[in-house]
Amino acid sequence: MERIGVVGAGLMGAEIALVYALGGHDVLLADTSEKLLADALKRLGGVLEKGVARGFYKDSEPAAALARIRTTTDLAAFADRDMVTEAVFEKEAVKAEVFKRLDTVCGPACLFASNTSTIPISTLARHVGAERRPRFIGTHYFSPVSRMKLVEIIPHFETAPETIQAAMRLAKGAGKTPIRVKDVAGFAVNRVFHAFLIEAVKLVEEGVATPEDIDTACKLGLGHPMGPFELMDAFTSSLTLEVQEILFESYGERFRPPALLKQKVRAGHIGRKVGKGWRVG
Ligand SMILES: NC(=O)c1ccc[n+]([C@@H]2O[C@H](COP(=O)([O-])OP(=O)(O)OC[C@H]3O[C@@H](n4cnc5c(N)ncnc54)[C@H](O)[C@@H]3O)[C@@H](O)[C@H]2O)c1
Known part of the structure; x- marks a missing residue:
C-alpha cells in the first residue's frame, strides 16, 4: 500500500x-x-x-x-x-x-x-x-x-x-x-516505432502508395489497430518530427526525418489538432 x-x-x-x-x-x-x-x-x-x-x-x-x-x-x-x-x-x-x-x-x-x-x-x-x-x-x-x-x-x-x-x-x-530497457535515446519502443513511421512517409514520398492505403495495409496486413498516418495525425506531425530529430542526433542517418514530414510541419499541417494533416483536411 x-x-x-x-x-x-x-x-x-x-x-x-x-x-x-x-x-x-x-x-x-x-x-x-x-x-x-x-x-x-x-x-x-x-x-x-x-x-x-x-x-x-x-x-x-x-x-x-x-x-x-x-x-x-x-x-x-x-x-x-x-x-x-x-x-x-x-x-x-x-x-x-x-x-x-x-x-x-x-x-x-x-x-x-x-x-x-x-x-x-x-x-x-x-x-x-x-x-x-x-x-x-x-x-x-x-x-x-x-x-x-x-x-x-x-x-x-x-x-x-x-x-x-x-x-x-x-x-x-x-x-x-x-x-x-537501457537508458538510450528513444528507449526501445520509440526506436522501433519511428523507424516504422519514417519508412511509411518514405513510401508516400516515393509515390509507392497513398497515406490512406498504407494505413489500410498496416491495419489489414499487420494487424495494427491504427495506421501510421492516422497515428501521426492524432499525436501531431510536429511531435513526430521533434522525436525523430533527437533520434537522428543520437543514431545518425537511419533516423533522418523524411523531407516530406518536415515540409508538412513547416506548412502547419500537423494533424487533427489543426484540421489539416495526412488524412484530415
Ligand atoms: N503524451 C504522450 O503520449 C507521452 C507518452 C509518454 C511520455 N510522455 C511524457 O510525459 C510527460 C508529460 O506529458 P503530457 O503529454 O502528460 O504533457 P501535458 O502537457 O499534457 O501535461 C503536463 C502537466 O504538467 C503540469 N506542470 C508543468 N509544470 C509543473 C510543475 N512545476 N509542477 C506541477 N505540474 C506542472 C502542467 O500544468 C500540465 O498539466 C512528458 O515528459 C512527456 O514527454 C508523454
Missing part, C-alpha cells in the same frame, strides 16, 4: 495517478493550479465512465479509485510519499525544478521516477542529491495510460537493483507489464 505521488496532471500524469488508484494505492496528484487539477479529475471521471460501459471496470471501481486520489498545488504535501512519478512538461528545466523541490521535501527512502520520453534518465538524475540517485529511475508509460499495458523501466548508471525491482513491482500492481 505504498503512498504514491504524481506531479503533473496532464494527459499522462492524470491517468498514471488513476492506474495507481485502481491498483489500491493512496495517490496524491499535483499540478500548478486548482483548475488544472479539477479538469484532470473530470477527465478521469469520463475515462472511468467509458471503461465501465465497455466492461473494463466493475461498477464499484470508479468511485473507490477516485476517492483514493487527492490533489494539491503544493509539493510540500509530498513529504509522506513512498514513490513519486514526475509527468510535467518535456523540458529539462521544468523537471529539474520539480525534482530539486521533491528532493528537499520527500523522505530519504522515497523513490523518484520520471515519465520523460526523450531526456536521458542519467541527465535528470543529476538534479537530485547523490543519496537519492540510487532511488531514481525512468518509468515510461504509453498513451492512453489507462489502456496501454506497457511500461518501459529505465535504470540510469547509479540506479540500485532494489529500485528496479520496486519499480517493476509497482508497475505490475498498477496492471501494467514492465520491461527493462
Whole structure:
C-alpha cells in the first residue's frame, strides 16, 4: 500500500495517478493550479465512465479509485510519499525544478521516477542529491495510460537493483507489464516505432502508395489497430518530427526525418489538432 505521488496532471500524469488508484494505492496528484487539477479529475471521471460501459471496470471501481486520489498545488504535501512519478512538461528545466523541490521535501527512502520520453534518465538524475540517485529511475508509460499495458523501466548508471525491482513491482500492481530497457535515446519502443513511421512517409514520398492505403495495409496486413498516418495525425506531425530529430542526433542517418514530414510541419499541417494533416483536411 505504498503512498504514491504524481506531479503533473496532464494527459499522462492524470491517468498514471488513476492506474495507481485502481491498483489500491493512496495517490496524491499535483499540478500548478486548482483548475488544472479539477479538469484532470473530470477527465478521469469520463475515462472511468467509458471503461465501465465497455466492461473494463466493475461498477464499484470508479468511485473507490477516485476517492483514493487527492490533489494539491503544493509539493510540500509530498513529504509522506513512498514513490513519486514526475509527468510535467518535456523540458529539462521544468523537471529539474520539480525534482530539486521533491528532493528537499520527500523522505530519504522515497523513490523518484520520471515519465520523460526523450531526456536521458542519467541527465535528470543529476538534479537530485547523490543519496537519492540510487532511488531514481525512468518509468515510461504509453498513451492512453489507462489502456496501454506497457511500461518501459529505465535504470540510469547509479540506479540500485532494489529500485528496479520496486519499480517493476509497482508497475505490475498498477496492471501494467514492465520491461527493462537501457537508458538510450528513444528507449526501445520509440526506436522501433519511428523507424516504422519514417519508412511509411518514405513510401508516400516515393509515390509507392497513398497515406490512406498504407494505413489500410498496416491495419489489414499487420494487424495494427491504427495506421501510421492516422497515428501521426492524432499525436501531431510536429511531435513526430521533434522525436525523430533527437533520434537522428543520437543514431545518425537511419533516423533522418523524411523531407516530406518536415515540409508538412513547416506548412502547419500537423494533424487533427489543426484540421489539416495526412488524412484530415
Ligand atoms: N503524451 C504522450 O503520449 C507521452 C507518452 C509518454 C511520455 N510522455 C511524457 O510525459 C510527460 C508529460 O506529458 P503530457 O503529454 O502528460 O504533457 P501535458 O502537457 O499534457 O501535461 C503536463 C502537466 O504538467 C503540469 N506542470 C508543468 N509544470 C509543473 C510543475 N512545476 N509542477 C506541477 N505540474 C506542472 C502542467 O500544468 C500540465 O498539466 C512528458 O515528459 C512527456 O514527454 C508523454
